[in-house]
Amino acid sequence: MxxxxxxxxxxxxxxxxxxxxxxxxxxxxxxxxxxxxxxxxxxxxxxxxxxxxxxxxxxxxxxxxxxxxxxxxxxxxxxxxxxxxxxxxxxxxxxxxxxxxxxxxxxxxxxxxxxxxxxxxxxxxxxxxxxxxxxxxxxxxxxxxxxxxxxxxxxxxxxxxxxxxxxxxxxxxxxxxxxxxxxxxxxxxxxxxxxxxxxxxxxxxxxxxxxxxxxxxxxxxxxxxxxxxxxxxxxxxxxxxxxxxxxxxxxxxxxxxxxxxxxxxxxxxxxxxxxxxxxxxxKETLSRSACVITGGSEQAVTLADALQKAVGALDMKLDVIPDLMGENAGYLLKEWNFIQVSVNRSCLSEVEAVLTDLQAANRAVLHPLVVIWVHLSGSDELSVSGRGVEPATIMDLASAAKFRNILLYGIQLRQTKDAERWERSVLRLAEITSALIRERSPALVGQLLQA
Ligand SMILES: Nc1ccn([C@@H]2O[C@H](COP(=O)(O)OP(=O)(O)OP(=O)(O)O)[C@@H](O)[C@H]2O)c(=O)n1
Ligand SMILES: O=C(CO)[C@H](O)[C@H](O)COP(=O)(O)O
Missing domain, CATH: 3.90.550.10 (Spore Coat Polysaccharide Biosynthesis Protein SpsA; Chain A)
Structure with missing residues (x-):
């Protein structure tokens, strides 16, 4: 012994x-x-x-x-x-x-x-x-x-x-x-x-x-x-x-x-x-489902629907909701994974609001919660990084969230009229999302990945 x-x-x-x-x-x-x-x-x-x-x-x-x-x-x-x-x-x-x-x-x-x-x-x-x-x-x-x-x-x-x-x-x-x-x-x-x-x-x-x-x-x-x-x-x-x-x-x-x-x-x-x-x-049990918050925007809903189909093929279930208000606040108590879609917004205010709600619900005592910020940028934007969020901003937010046992990751993708390209992006988004949720890797916290 x-x-x-x-x-x-x-x-x-x-x-x-x-x-x-x-x-x-x-x-x-x-x-x-x-x-x-x-x-x-x-x-x-x-x-x-x-x-x-x-x-x-x-x-x-x-x-x-x-x-x-x-x-x-x-x-x-x-x-x-x-x-x-x-x-x-x-x-x-x-x-x-x-x-x-x-x-x-x-x-x-x-x-x-x-x-x-x-x-x-x-x-x-x-x-x-x-x-x-x-x-x-x-x-x-x-x-x-x-x-x-x-x-x-x-x-x-x-x-x-x-x-x-x-x-x-x-x-x-x-x-x-x-x-x-x-x-x-x-x-x-x-x-x-x-x-x-x-x-x-x-x-x-x-x-x-x-x-x-x-x-x-x-x-x-x-x-x-x-x-x-x-x-x-x-x-x-x-x-x-x-x-x-x-x-x-x-x-x-x-x-x-x-x-x-x-x-x-x-x-x-x-x-x-x-x-x-x-x-x-x-890990497998914690990654069976997630909740996508669209903010109600049409493009975000379209992306969420496409993502829903793609992750379904990866054996994960997604619920799509406009926000966490009213009855949807119930998701704060039942879900371990959240995906916030922001369209053409180069600031993190929406995902900050989700983090605040999660902290108030005191859900991360038993397990780390995963929050993924998906930034859908316009097709006319030349460079996502040029006009988008500074990597340091999401890293700072993620570091603060990690102290509260919330793992925040970022994924960027660009809108395009090229159907084939769009499909490939959505598929990549689904694969990255599902991998982040399944692995819950602390090493990738605060990273802004590209789909
Ligand atoms: N003196 C002991 C020995 C074992 N157990 C508990 O009994 C359970 C089943 O035992 P086992 O798998 O054999 O655990 P260990 O004795 O810790 O393992 P090992 O035989 O490999 O040392 C474990 O929850 C273990 O902690 C216990 O309460 N008191
Ligand atoms: O199955 C059991 C009882 O029926 C016990 O878990 C088992 O006997 C524990 O044994 P050990 O401590 O030697 O692993």
Missing amino acids: TCRDPSPTQLMEDNHINMQSHSCDPDRPAHPGIFPTREAGKSNHQLAGSSVDFLVSVVLPAGGTGERTGLQTPKQFCSFLGRPLISYTIQAFERVSWIQSIVVVVAKENMDLMTDIVQRFQHKKVRAVPGGSTRHRSICNGVRALGDGEEERPKVVIIHDAVRPFVDEDLLYKIAMAAEEQGAAGAIRPLVSTVIATTSEGYLDHSLERAKYRASEMPQGFTYDVICQAYQKCSESDFEFGTECLHLALQYCGTNAKLIQGPPTLWKVTYKRDLAAAESII
């Missing part, structure tokens, strides 16, 4: 992950815990026509060192778009209205870091408690803490590894309901490889019939009484070497867990490559 005592900022920053392209899994949740947080609720919450009328709390074990990643920073504190993995997992639970509280179990030396994360990302339902030397010891500490607090004891406890950030409400609901009814429930996945037993000399002893077995994943749910009893009765050997809470419930409480097949996105971040895959999923 690596010994470390880094500062919170070091932990958040010393693990920049080099992104390459990763294949996208079609079976992903709509949003990996990136919705705005709802207020904590207690009971009888509606979900898809059903209700949870008992108290549910969550334990997120996050006390490990992540040795298998080979990194200094424990994987739960590795940063994605400036935010640690643990915060994504917390948010996946926090946004579920029928979950009353979340206990995050962290190693003693990371308690300050965890407090810092809770404050910085404005988590509301969370409390941190110190972990133990093994995963079972950490989970046990978390479960005990649920009985210590001032809040009412939950009927059901959901346990979920802090390093599995992509869990959706539908599965949590199924696990909670089955746990309440059955005493224990857990998510499973089909095995991807056959499991074999080896002899002590390293030869094949026997192999298991793959179709009969499943991989046990998380989340798992238990009634509070079952999980407490399981940890009270289990042996030192279970605490030291055990890897399966469902097994403890069966062995020490006679409770047969109900098993529920979950989506492939339940996978656990274990190796370094899993961190890159997680970042890719997060």
Whole structure:
């Protein structure tokens, strides 16, 4: 185990992950815990026509060192778009209205870091408690803490590894309901490889019939009484070497867990490559849509419509609106990406107004927002740079916005009556726009690109 005592900022920053392209899994949740947080609720919450009328709390074990990643920073504190993995997992639970509280179990030396994360990302339902030397010891500490607090004891406890950030409400609901009814429930996945037993000399002893077995994943749910009893009765050997809470419930409480097949996105971040895959999923989820603001001008609307068609082919959805007033102000709360089209205007006042609105809406706490200023200049203008915006002006504006976690980029294109040229420009605009939104590169912030 690596010994470390880094500062919170070091932990958040010393693990920049080099992104390459990763294949996208079609079976992903709509949003990996990136919705705005709802207020904590207690009971009888509606979900898809059903209700949870008992108290549910969550334990997120996050006390490990992540040795298998080979990194200094424990994987739960590795940063994605400036935010640690643990915060994504917390948010996946926090946004579920029928979950009353979340206990995050962290190693003693990371308690300050965890407090810092809770404050910085404005988590509301969370409390941190110190972990133990093994995963079972950490989970046990978390479960005990649920009985210590001032809040009412939950009927059901959901346990979920802090390093599995992509869990959706539908599965949590199924696990909670089955746990309440059955005493224990857990998510499973089909095995991807056959499991074999080896002899002590390293030869094949026997192999298991793959179709009969499943991989046990998380989340798992238990009634509070079952999980407490399981940890009270289990042996030192279970605490030291055990890897399966469902097994403890069966062995020490006679409770047969109900098993529920979950989506492939339940996978656990274990190796370094899993961190890159997680970042890719997060970025992909944030770049599915954008909102184009036209200012109502006819040329801007024509360009926005053409852009809409072109990015549609690149698998991105665009909504076109004249401004962010009235009902359209709702976009400030739901969208992560904004494209402001300015026609024949060599000043940045329109995009400045968008930045001001976004700042007022306080949307960039969890993720960086992308704002792209598209400057459509007249065909008679000899040189865009000659009469257009000074590169330094947009760079200054972008630098100020970056402090507020808003990434501002600029793209210029020129109107032309040559249909073929125009089509090529729009296509380039679509490609640049989509690349900027997908990559969210801090290095390109403030650049004025040409389409
Ligand atoms: N003493 C421990 C060990 C693990 N965990 C948590 O249990 C989850 C799943 O464990 P694993 O993937 O094995 O994490 P690590 O133990 O950190 O990884 P490694 O085995 O590679 O060191 C992680 O969220 C981890 O932080 C914990 O709370 N306390
Ligand atoms: O899947 C699980 C439980 O069924 C756990 O996530 C898994 O056992 C964790 O094990 P390890 O800490 O060794 O990776």
